[in-house]
Amino acid sequence: MADLTTHIGALQLKNPVMTASGTFGYGTEFADLVDLSQIGGIVVKGTTLHHREGNPYPRMAETASGMLNAVGLQNKGVDYFVEHIYPTICDYDTQMIVNVSGSSVEDYAATAEKIAALxxxxxxxxxxxxxxxxxxxxxxxxxxxxxxxxINAVRRAYHKALIVKLSPNVTDITEIARAVEAAGADSVSLINTLLGMAIDVRTRKPVLSTVTGGLSGPCIKPVALRCVWQVAKAVKVPVIGMGGIASATDAIEFLLAGASAIQIGMANFIDPTVSVKVKQGIDDYLDQNGFQSIQQIIGKLEV
Ligand SMILES: Cc1cc2nc3c(=O)[nH]c(=O)nc-3n(C[C@H](O)[C@H](O)[C@H](O)COP(=O)(O)O)c2cc1C
Incomplete structure (x- = not known):
């Protein structure tokens, strides 16, 4: 067995496979199906300062090789998380990472400060x-x-590992990556969903209540891989790659492109055990190719 340990700033992961925010709940929902201790980290649902209802239904739509979602950060707010959810997940044998969102700079910082106390x-x-x-x-x-x-404001409020999740909906993602690195991010994770839409020709209306939504799944993988490759060359902090990963081969592509860890999103809806299979597949690949450590393949794409 090769050494799968990887580091995201001061955060040590026992293996590079994490589950992506919004696609694995708080881990609790999957605990009966998946051995959570086999996963490197679980990024929990988006958490905001105040309770959010999310967007009206319909807010999901299937697309070719992917899905659109417009959930809109439905959650009960950070105080509820601290009081009711944290006690139930804090002893899981994996890194639990909280995904933080906000409507203002102050919201982000206040939410991060409350999580810092955990x-x-x-x-x-x-x-x-x-x-x-x-x-x-x-x-x-x-x-x-x-x-x-x-990120300046969050950095002042939060002194543990700070990962910033980037949007692919920009002309030059490396510009944003460099800006957050300069503001003190310990790592960048990418990509979030691509802005998309779907139309129902029978009703001649958009499928989603919000008209547009976020596209995820295998259809976004080539875009995600390109973004990870570009960003890994542009910043010194570790990169976490995601977007359409559904197999060990997909994950290894991201590692070769420069990701120090990866996240799995939509694929959890198809197979809740996919993260454990991907971890095992990476391990097998390292063994079969004579590598002793995951570090030997990170960023080793030969161009
Ligand atoms: C239903 C759903 C909910 C999501 N919620 C969040 C969220 O709360 N915060 C966030 O940063 N990303 C969220 N995402 C984006 C995913 O974490 C991930 O970046 C994206 O889906 C791309 O990865 P994938 O193709 O493996 O799904 C969500 C994605 C889906 C499909």
Whole structure:
């Protein structure tokens, strides 16, 4: 067995496979089906300062090789998380990472500060890339100046590992990556969903209540891989790659492109055990190719 340990700033992961925010609940929902201790990290649902209802239904639509969602960060707010959810997940034998979102710079910082007080949470992932909210969300992640402002404020409030989740809905993703690195991010994760839409020709109406939504799944993998490759060359902090990963081969492509860890999103809906299979598949690949450590393949794409 090769050494699968990888580091995201000060955060140590026992293996590079994580589950992506919004696709694996709080882990609890999957605990009967999946051995959570086999997963490197679980990024929990998007958490905001205040309770959010999310967007009206319909807010999901199937597409060719993927899906559109417009959930809109439905959650009960950070105080509820601290009081009711944290106690139930804090002893899971994996890194539990909280995905933080907000409508203003102050919201992000206040939420991060409340999470900072939780002993057993060693990292947050700051979502400046949600395409499904009216205020904030992707607005912060598509302007280098706004991204820098948010991350400056969060950095002051949060001293553990700070991951920033980037949007692909920009002309140059490396510009945003560099801005958040300069503001103190310990890592960047990418990509969040691509802005898309679907139309029902029978009703001649959009399928989603919000008209547009976020596209995820295998159809976005080539875009995600390109973004990870570009960003890994542009910043010094570790990169976490995601977008359409459904197999060990997909994951290894992201590692070769420069990702130090990967996340699995939509594929959890098809096979809840996919993350454990991907981890095993990476291990087999390393053994079969004579590598002793995952570090020997990270960023080793030969161009
Ligand atoms: C139903 C759903 C909900 C999501 N919720 C969040 C969220 O709360 N915060 C976030 O940063 N990303 C969220 N995402 C984006 C995923 O974490 C991931 O970035 C994206 O789906 C691409 O990965 P995939 O193709 O493996 O699904 C969500 C995605 C889906 C499909």
């Amino acid at each position: 002993d057993k949470i060693n990292a947050i992932e700051v979502n400046i890339s949600c395409p499904n909210v009216k205020q904030g969300g992707m607005g912060f992640g598509t302007s280098p100046k706004m991204a820098e402002q948010v």
